[in-house]
Amino acid sequence: MARPDLTEVRTPQILDAFARCVARYGLEGASLEQIAEEAGMKRSILRHYVGNREDLVVALAGRVVERYREDLEELMSALPGAGAKRVEALLDYLFTTERWEPSVENVVADTLLSAVDRYPEVGEIMKGFMEELFEVYEGLLRDGYPKAERAKVKAVAYGVVSLSFTHEWMMPMGMPAGYGRSAKGAAKVLVGSLAT
Amino acid sequence: MARPDLTEVRTPQILDAFARCVARYGLEGASLEQIAEEAGMKRSILRHYVGNREDLVVALAGRVVERYREDLEELMSALPGAGAKRVEALLDYLFTTERWEPSVENVVADTLLSAVDRYPEVGEIMKGFMEELFEVYEGLLRDGYPKAERAKVKAVAYGVVSLSFTHEWMMPMGMPAGYGRSAKGAAKVLVGSLAT
């Protein structure tokens, strides 16, 4: 005997609008009013469904990793081949320089990462995802190179993640394409070391 | 026949105060008033010597890069050994996990990097330093492994930079120490590949 609960609908709308604002104006650069307008709502609604700025930031971190998780899952099920071929496909995917375009998601993630000191909860959330990411890559590498020793696989997984992240945050600065090749080259060296 | 010019004195004071504020409140999280107070000056002085917020941000990027350059130079002249030994010393320096502590400088640099979309000038400044950093590392590696082919040295230099940056921004999240070892391990694998 009441109106339906729109929390599940409004919250993502709000957070996505907030994400766009963060990409455009920075984490504290947009007023709640602007964010509300971006979401096509009144400011009071942000408060109603999420809360004040701090609440928004923490919730945004949750949303971002949620989407990254989905992307990761999708990627894993979309990767062709098996064993070492699958690893190769991953590298091709990660280090494509051609059709690169700045994504709101990545900018937001970088921004949040640079703010973990100020928002400990955000740090916890990001950390959780990072650990998951490392594990997934590690598993992929183990499948590809089952005879490689465990610690080395860990190191290579870390390296590949590191290279792809660096690649992502350097692109917006307009670094020459040569660096993209270097990134992929380094990743290949790392992965190749597992074959010996 | 006038008062001495304090620009060279005040500007660094202002920018260092701004840096502390950025680390504590974010790039747009502190008011000019707060920044002025942190610097122990009146707000009007910030305006007099540097300008508005945008001017501050760009100037801050310059200052950060300037300090990084100094650090880099100092590091290069402090690194013991020669040839491959020097490279090893670099890795030891970069991936120490023991006495790690969050530095204002690194937080500020990360924050600025995440904002290059909004401040193209900042992007240019950071890009310049990154290229210099790559070159320095590349030179060091070439000295250590003169017979390695050029493209591979480039890739390894990129990889080492990438690993050390990733290491730096992951520490504040409190990642388990194992990741630090992985970072160093991956760097060793990369460097080792130059010896073959």
Added chain:
DNA sequence: TGGTTGATTGTCGCTATTGACAATTTATGA
């Protein structure tokens, strides 16, 4: 020692921002 130049301080007006809460509207089940 006094004039000049630039450092420093003080103040004004305007707008933006936020939190709180009251008022209103609307979909639903009884």
Added chain:
DNA sequence: TCATAAATTGTCAATAGCGACAATCAACCA
């Protein structure tokens, strides 16, 4: 259709933030 719970809108007061500029102060040099 009507009561109800929740969505949505509206308003208010208090404060914060910024740009501009006038006013004052202090070192230097002739």
